[in-house]
Structures are given as C-alpha cells and as structure tokens.
Amino acid sequence: MEGAAGADSICQDSHRAAPKTTGSEGFSRSRETMRSMPGNCGEIRGSVQRMTPLQSLFEIEHSIVQAPMAGVQGVALAAAVSNAGGLGSLPCAMLDADALRRELIELKALTSKPFNVNFFCHTPPVASEERAAGWRKALAPYYRDFGLELDDVPAGPKRSPFDHAAADVLDDLRPAVVSFHFGLPSPQLLARVRAFRPKILASATTVEEACWLEARGVDAIIAQGLEAGGHRGMFLSEDPTTQMGSFALLPQIVSAVRTPVIAAGGIADVKTVAAARALGAAGVQVGTAYLLCPEATTSSVHRAALKSSECRHTAVTNLFTGRPARGIVNRLMRDLEYMAQAAPAFPLAAAAIAPLRTHAEALGSGDFSPLWAGQNAGLCREIPAAQVTRDLSAG
Numbered sequence: 001m002e003g004a005a006g007a008d009s010i011c012q013d014s015h016r017a018a019p020k021t022t023g024s025e026g027f028s029r030s031r032e033t034m035r036s037m038p039g040n041c042g043e044i045r046g047s048v049q050r051m052t053p054l055q056s057l058f059e060i061e062h063s064i065v066q067a068p069m070a071g072v073q074g075v076a077l078a079a080a081v082s083n084a085g086g087l088g089s090l091p092c093a094m095l096d097a098d099a100l101r102r103e104l105i106e107l108k109a110l111t112s113k114p115f116n117v118n119f120f121c122h123t124p125p126v127a128s129e130e131r132a133a134g135w136r137k138a139l140a141p142y143y144r145d146f147g148l149e150l151d152d153v154p155a156g157p158k159r160s161p162f163d164h165a166a167a168d169v170l171d172d173l174r175p176a177v178v179s180f181h182f183g184l185p186s187p188q189l190l191a192r193v194r195a196f197r198p199k200i201l202a203s204a205t206t207v208e209e210a211c212w213l214e215a216r217g218v219d220a221i222i223a224q225g226l227e228a229g230g231h232r233g234m235f236l237s238e239d240p241t242t243q244m245g246s247f248a249l250l251p252q253i254v255s256a257v258r259t260p261v262i263a264a265g266g267i268a269d270v271k272t273v274a275a276a277r278a279l280g281a282a283g284v285q286v287g288t289a290y291l292l293c294p295e296a297t298t299s300s301v302h303r304a305a306l307k308s309s310e311c312r313h314t315a316v317t318n319l320f321t322g323r324p325a326r327g328i329v330n331r332l333m334r335d336l337e338y339m340a341q342a343a344p345a346f347p348l349a350a351a352a353i354a355p356l357r358t359h360a361e362a363l364g365s366g367d368f369s370p371l372w373a374g375q376n377a378g379l380c381r382e383i384p385a386a387q388v389t390r391d392l393s394a395g
C-alpha cells in the first residue's frame with residue numbers, strides 16, 4: 001500500500017476549499033452536470049431534477065451501491081442490483097486472475113449496466129511459524145473435540161491484494177467502477193487502473209483516511225461507520241478506538257473533503273438512507289441488507305443466524321482472518337477474546353479456522369464460521385435484490 005504522509009495538512013486545506021457537492025446540496029451541481037451530459041443519465045426516469053452526484057458519476061438510476069461482499073456473493077447479486085438501477089459490485093479479493101476474467105465476462109453477459117469490481121490492498125504478511133504455532137495451540141482443544149489433525153492444517157482461503165495480473169484483466173475488460181478496501185494499491189498499479197478511466201472508490205474509516213484518499217484523487221469516498229458488517233477498511237491506524245459510528249464519522253468526513261461521500265454501515269432501509277443523505281452523503285453503500293437475497297451465496301448457517309434473534313449481537317473480531325471485521329457473535333468469538341493477540345496477521349488466521357468451520361458447518365453449526373453482518377442485520381429480508389434496491393431508493 002502507498003505511504004500515508006501529509007494526511008493532516010491536506011485535510012485542513014480541503015476543509016477551507018470551495019463549496020463541494022454532497023447530499024442534498026449536491027442536487028444543484030448535479031443538475032448542471034447532467035444538462036451537459038450527452039443523453040444518458042439526464043434521461044433517467046425523465047427526471048433531471050432528482051439527479052444526485054452519484055447518479056451522474058456512475059450513470060445509474062439510484063444512488064445505491066451494493067457493497068462488495070467476498071465469500072457471500074458472486075455475479076448474480078451484482079447483476080441483479082445493476083439491472084435494478086443501483087451499482088452492483090463484484091468482490092474480487094478471493095479470485096485469481098483466471099477466475100477474475102471468467103467472472104467479469106459472465107457479469108458482462110448478465111448486465112449491460114455499470115458495475116463495480118472490488119479489491120483488497122493489504123500488504124501481504126510475512127508468515128511467522130511462531131505465531132502460527134501459537135494460533136494452533138489456541139485452537140487445539142477444538143481440534144481434539146472434533147477428532148481433527150492439527151499438524152497438517154492446509155493453506156487457508158486465498159485473499160490476495162490487487163496486483164499486475166488483476167490489472168491486466170481489468171485493462172482487457174474495463175469495468176466502469178473499481179473500488180479498493182484497506183487503502184489504495186501502489187501508485188504504479190493505480191496509474192494502470194486510471195489509464196482506462198474507470199471511476200475509483202475506496203473506503204475510509206476516519207477523517208484522516210478520507211483526506212488521504214482525496215489527496216490521491218479518488219472519485220468518491222466510502223465512509224465506513226463502525227456499524228458496518230465485514231472487514232473494517234482501516235489502513236492508516238490499527239487502533240480500534242479510532243473507529244467511529246456512521247452518525248459521527250459521516251458528517252466529519254463530509255466537512256473535511258470535497259469528494260462525494262458514500263455512507264456505509266448500518267444502512268438497511270429507506271429511513272437509514274434518508275438519515276445518511278441528511279448527514280451529507282451523496283449515496284449509500286449497503287451490504288448486510290442484501291445477505292438474505294436469493295441471489296447471494298450466503299451459507300445456510302449464516303442465513304439461519306441472520307434470521308434468528310442472534311443477529312442483534314454483532315462484534316468486531318480478528319479471529320477469522322487476522323483483521324478486525326464485524327460478524328454475529330458465535331461460539332469461537334465467545335470462547336476466545338474478540339481481538340486476540342494470538343491470531344496471525346491477515347489473512348493467515350483463516351487457515352487454522354477453516355477445518356473447524358468445515359466440520360461444524362457439516363453439522364449445521366455456525367460456531368466457527370465468520371458470520372459477517374452489520375449492526376442492522378435485524379432489517380435483513382428474504383426478498384430479491386432488485387426489490388431491496390428499489391426499497392432503499394424509495395425515499
């Protein structure tokens with residue numbers, strides 16, 4: 001990942017800068033933008049008046065981005081949301097270059113609308129045998145209980161940062177939008193993406209991260225509040241106390257930057273969308289609310305947890321991958337510390353958990369599964385993704 005020098009000074013400069021375009025303020029500039037656009041978004045629903053900066057930026061009907069969600073969705077969910085007028089997203093962190101190419105070709109066959117492809121930008125860890133051994137020791141009682149062999153733990157699920165092989169595929173298939181989690185790729189890699197002129201998004205979990213992203217010219221910033229399900233996109237600090245809820249984070253980021261801000265975290269119905277807009281968001285990115293859609297590949301244990309009262313108790317934990325992520329509290333999280341020193345660096349913690357997860361899931365239990373979900377998981381409904389998208393945008 002690129003270095004982070006100068007975030008503070010950039011932030012203050014941005015704060016003093018000329019009027020920006022976000023939330024309801026953004027309607028006026030977007031009207032101008034749309035008038036000058038050759039016959040695409042300006043014609044959406046025949047209503048130039050209601051065009052927001054996000055609708056014009058992405059050429060979409062609704063300012064709703066379906067959050068990329070690695071491990072629980074593929075092309076079907078992304079296509080359904082894009083076809084319904086939102087911005088569907090394809091999570092690519094767990095795809096190698098061949099799989100990425102296949103999925104992009106498939107997605108393009110399913111929708112002619114814009115969609116987003118999403119990558120992680122973490123620095124790959126240096127594996128430490130000492131840490132791996134400590135982690136196996138912490139998990140040894142479960143291995144014993146399940147009659148599993150601890151000595152030959154297979155390599156865990158692959159989560160690779162964005163690289164040149166992925167950039168080659170994007171250069172061939174040219175998606176309209178590319179988003180990044182955990183910062184941005186190196187300047188050289190980012191320049192390769194910019195060369196084919198997609199819109200570029202990235203997540204910020206603090207004002208400093210938002211300013212850092214703005215200084216590097218992203219087209220929109222995703223303000224990820226602490227309510228959000230899945231991995232925290234944090235990248236300038238590892239200190240969990242820097243993380244804020246959406247109500248505090250969103251307006252502070254909106255005041256600090258001129259770039260359009262997309263609110264994420266806890267947004268799951270039309271009222272929470274309206275709240276995000278009122279706090280200055282140009283649009284929203286929604287993940288958890290799509291988890292029970294038939295188009296998602298959410299596992300049966302994950303679906304069961306989402307449909308039960310357990311979904312109201314989520315916590316941020318590093319146990320499943322090594323990085324903090326929010327999920328429904330289960331046995332592993334209750335037994336160990338939520339944020340365990342012993343967990344190896346991202347994504348290495350996942351390897352030793354995987355056999356436990358497979359074993360438990362075969363018995364219908366989510367005790368060892370990452371049940372990623374946000375704090376508003378109780379609002380999840382088992383309805384098609386197109387309907388979720390339309391309902392979110394009904395305000």
Ligand SMILES: Cc1cc2nc3c(=O)[nH]c(=O)nc-3n(C[C@H](O)[C@H](O)[C@H](O)COP(=O)(O)O)c2cc1C
Pocket residue numbers: 067068069070072091092093118180181203224227228229230231264265266267285286287288289372373374375376
């Ligand atoms: C199951 C799940 C998986 C996720 N995976 C990713 C991912 O692969 N890439 C990413 O940028 N964000 C990921 N996120 C985080 C989302 O981008 C977004 O910040 C979050 O879903 C917003 O909060 P909400 O879940 O309350 O709607 C994931 C979230 C969930 C719930």
